[in-house]
Amino acid sequence: MSGVVCAIRGGPHSQPTIDKAISLAGETGLPLYFLYIVNLDFLAHTLSTRTHTINQEMEQMGEFILLAAQRRAADQGITAETVVRHGNVGEEIVKLCQELSADYLVLGRPQLDDEEANVFTNARLRLFVELVKAESGTDVILLEGYER
Amino acid sequence: MSGRAYATLAAVLLVLLAGLIISFTHGTALAQESQPDGRSEMVFLVTGTIVDRQNLPVKNALVTLIDGATNETLAEGITQPDGRYAMNLDRPVPDQIIMHIERPHFHETDIELGKEAIQTLHLGQPVGVPEVVLARKVTPAFWIATLVFVGVLVLIATGTLHNTLAALLGMAVVLGVSYLGEPINNGLFIFYFQGALAYVDWNVIFLIMGMMMVIAVVERTGIFQWMAFMAYRTSGGRTWLLVIILMLITGIASAFLDNVTTMLLMTPISVQIALALGIMPLALIIPEVFASNVVGISTLIGTPTNILIGSYAHITFTDFLINLTPGVLMALLGLIIYSLLVYREDLSTDGGHGTSDVLLDKLAERAQITEPEHLRKAAWVGAGMLFLFVFGEHIHLIPAVTAIIGATALLIWIRPNIDEMIEAVDWTTLVFFIALFIIVGAVQEVGLISFIAELIGQAVGDNLLLAMLAVIWLSALLSTVIANIPFTAAMLPVVAFLTATIPGASNKALFFCLSVGSAMGGNGSLIGASANMVTAGIADRAGFPITYAYFFRKGFPALLITVGLATIWLLIRFLLLPS
Numbered sequence: 001m002s003g004v005v006c007a008i009r010g011g012p013h014s015q016p017t018i019d020k021a022i023s024l025a026g027e028t029g030l031p032l033y034f035l036y037i038v039n040l041d042f043l044a045h046t047l048s049t050r051t052h053t054i055n056q057e058m059e060q061m062g063e064f065i066l067l068a069a070q071r072r073a074a075d076q077g078i079t080a081e082t083v084v085r086h087g088n089v090g091e092e093i094v095k096l097c098q099e100l101s102a103d104y105l106v107l108g109r110p111q112l113d114d115e116e117a118n119v120f121t122n123a124r125l126r127l128f129v130e131l132v133k134a135e136s137g138t139d140v141i142l143l144e145g146y147e148r
Numbered sequence: 149m150s151g152r153a154y155a156t157l158a159a160v161l162l163v164l165l166a167g168l169i170i171s172f173t174h175g176t177a178l179a180q181e182s183q184p185d186g187r188s189e190m191v192f193l194v195t196g197t198i199v200d201r202q203n204l205p206v207k208n209a210l211v212t213l214i215d216g217a218t219n220e221t222l223a224e225g226i227t228q229p230d231g232r233y234a235m236n237l238d239r240p241v242p243d244q245i246i247m248h249i250e251r252p253h254f255h256e257t258d259i260e261l262g263k264e265a266i267q268t269l270h271l272g273q274p275v276g277v278p279e280v281v282l283a284r285k286v287t288p289a290f291w292i293a294t295l296v297f298v299g300v301l302v303l304i305a306t307g308t309l310h311n312t313l314a315a316l317l318g319m320a321v322v323l324g325v326s327y328l329g330e331p332i333n334n335g336l337f338i339f340y341f342q343g344a345l346a347y348v349d350w351n352v353i354f355l356i357m358g359m360m361m362v363i364a365v366v367e368r369t370g371i372f373q374w375m376a377f378m379a380y381r382t383s384g385g386r387t388w389l390l391v392i393i394l395m396l397i398t399g400i401a402s403a404f405l406d407n408v409t410t411m412l413l414m415t416p417i418s419v420q421i422a423l424a425l426g427i428m429p430l431a432l433i434i435p436e437v438f439a440s441n442v443v444g445i446s447t448l449i450g451t452p453t454n455i456l457i458g459s460y461a462h463i464t465f466t467d468f469l470i471n472l473t474p475g476v477l478m479a480l481l482g483l484i485i486y487s488l489l490v491y492r493e494d495l496s497t498d499g500g501h502g503t504s505d506v507l508l509d510k511l512a513e514r515a516q517i518t519e520p521e522h523l524r525k526a527a528w529v530g531a532g533m534l535f536l537f538v539f540g541e542h543i544h545l546i547p548a549v550t551a552i553i554g555a556t557a558l559l560i561w562i563r564p565n566i567d568e569m570i571e572a573v574d575w576t577t578l579v580f581f582i583a584l585f586i587i588v589g590a591v592q593e594v595g596l597i598s599f600i601a602e603l604i605g606q607a608v609g610d611n612l613l614l615a616m617l618a619v620i621w622l623s624a625l626l627s628t629v630i631a632n633i634p635f636t637a638a639m640l641p642v643v644a645f646l647t648a649t650i651p652g653a654s655n656k657a658l659f660f661c662l663s664v665g666s667a668m669g670g671n672g673s674l675i676g677a678s679a680n681m682v683t684a685g686i687a688d689r690a691g692f693p694i695t696y697a698y699f700f701r702k703g704f705p706a707l708l709i710t711v712g713l714a715t716i717w718l719l720i721r722f723l724l725l726p727s
Contacts, residue, residue, distance in 0.1 A: 008691075009689065009691040010423075010691035011691020011692045014691050042681070042686070042689070052571065053412070054412055057413065057416040058416060060416060060420070061417075061419055064419075064507065064510065067507060067510055068504065071507075
């Protein structure tokens with residue numbers, strides 16, 4: 001297996017990342033996978049036990065965001081598959097790249113107010129790119145200043 | 149009945165009668181033995197009440213009657229929760245009696261009983277000692293408890309520790325200092341474990357637990373997704389109408405469920421509707437969270453702060469409905485107009501990507517009641533609970549009992565996976581409340597709350613209008629930076645003091661002011677309410693981050709509008725209309 005993995009969160013900042021992944025899939029002819037990861041870290045300081053329903057709701061929201069991306073790809077003649085995972089964002093991206101033996105991973109580069117609040121801070125991103133390459137052999141394409 | 153049977157019955161009766169006579173005479177003899185000086189009919193009873201400077205009863209004070217000549221202890225008593233004590237002298241009454249009162253965190257006090265009182269005692273008549281006011285003493289424990297309380301508020305506000313962990317840490321410190329510090333220095337004592345537990349309001353704990361179980365059933369039925377989709381359908385593509393309907397749904401749901409749960413369920417589906425319509429999701433979810441914080445206070449069970457206030461001040465479900473709902477409706481109307489104005493551009497579908505039929509089809513596909521049977525049963529039980537909340541107060545049925553009865557009935561009726569249901573109860577929140585009660589109890593015990601109450605009391609004097617404005621706006625503004633649950637818990641004794649001392653405040657107006665201020669104040673900042681944080685978290689995961697600055701820009705004007713309108717109502721209700 002091989003392909004282009006595009007990890008997205010949704011929102012206007014994701015659109016250039018999605019477009020880049022679609023064009024890359026078109027150029028290379030590789031299958032395209034949009035990935036959304038359900039991560040409930042934001043509940044860490046309020047709720048911690050009632051995650052069952054929240055997980056379901058977030059999964060449905062993720063599927064919806066991916067569906068929108070899938071439609072965008074379809075409009076450009078590209079068939080894309082969608083994948084929703086639960087857990088740590090970085091770990092799940094690496095896992096999927098490994099499972100698919102992905103050729104490319106398309107990521108947006110964060111524009112963060114709070115450097116500590118996100119797994120994809122600029123400092124950590126470099127380490128993460130190296131990790132993805134080392135763990136899965138996948139090339140990482142970063143779109144500067146788009147994805148949050 | 150045979151003659152033999154009659155004889156047996158008569159014998160049994162005789163034995164019983166004999167036993168009765170023996171026990172009576174023996175008891176009398178014992179009583180007489182205990183009163184060898186022939187004073188068997190005399191009662192040397194000394195009673196009275198001890199209060200603090202806020203005129204609140206002082207419980208657990210040790211009152212000792214001492215013979216003024218010999219320093220011998222004559223009798224001892226402990227004050228009850230209402231501050232009363234009663235002691236019986238079991239020996240001859242001396243000519244001089246000193247009443248010694250001691251209690252941690254108060255100055256020790258000695259009072260000499262007057263000659264008239266001693267004469268009365270000599271006559272065997274009870275003596276009522278005039279009310280004694282104990283003065284507070286600032287001990288090292290005062291500063292420790294104060295620092296712990298402030299520290300917990302800071303830890304919660306900054307998110308350094310989980311709310312529950314922060315509260316547990318605070319509880320551990322106040323108890324640890326009491327037990328480990330007291331042997332070193334008496335002034336470090338705050339309270340013992342039993343004393344700490346006395347501050348835990350179990351009515352609140354069980355009410356929240358019962359409601360959590362009911363909510364756990366309701367939230368899995370898909371009702372919120374269905375209602376949100378019906379809102380879209382009803383609006384017919386008119387986004388302004390969609391916002392209004394979603395605000396109403398969220399508000400009404402928040403009046404019966406907790407705000408965090410409501411927003412956890414409403415936010416994801418609202419994001420999906422917005423994406424399908426090609427509009428900015430924040431234009432839907434920010435007005436929803438505003439509505440949730442405002443309308444939640446209509447009922448006793450709508451917000452944790454109302455549960456705290458209702459339990460402490462004995463304010464019933466109906467009281468909240470009658471006294472707050474008109475103000476809430478006024479505030480909601482103002483909020484709707486404000487939201488539509490603020491988000492008028494974001495609600496426009498002209499500049500967006502337009503409506504997506506594929507996404508709308510997906511929405512329609514998902515908008516189904518997934519567990520209709522559970523929903524039907526939950527509706528019946530919910531209606532029964534509502535009935536008991538409203539009418540149960542006539543038979544002194546406390547809300548916690550109603551919640552437990554309702555939750556148990558529902559669980560037995562639907563027979564869910566009990567492990568899942570137990571998991572659905574947010575135990576960390578319950579532990580948070582228990583620890584919080586103990587921390588607030590600590591600052592109450594050492595006198596911080598009395599000190600604050602005295603300051604506010606001096607500032608507002610006897611002016612109820614001023615007191616109402618102070619409580620509403622102080623709590624609203626402070627709730628933007630302080631977690632409103634600990635704030636409300638700490639303010640309850642303060643408001644109780646003001647209610648007891650300000651003429652005309654006995655209608656509990658100030659408690660309703662606290663309810664409005666602490667809940668609606670949550671709209672002023674992102675950290676003002678847990679529902680805000682949860683909503684922001686979900687929106688961020690959908691790629692629409694809500695920053696502190698963004699929320700403040702939208703939320704603070706909402707606070708001014710809603711609290712302003714609610715203030716007008718409260719002033720009309722409690723100053724102009726008859727109570």
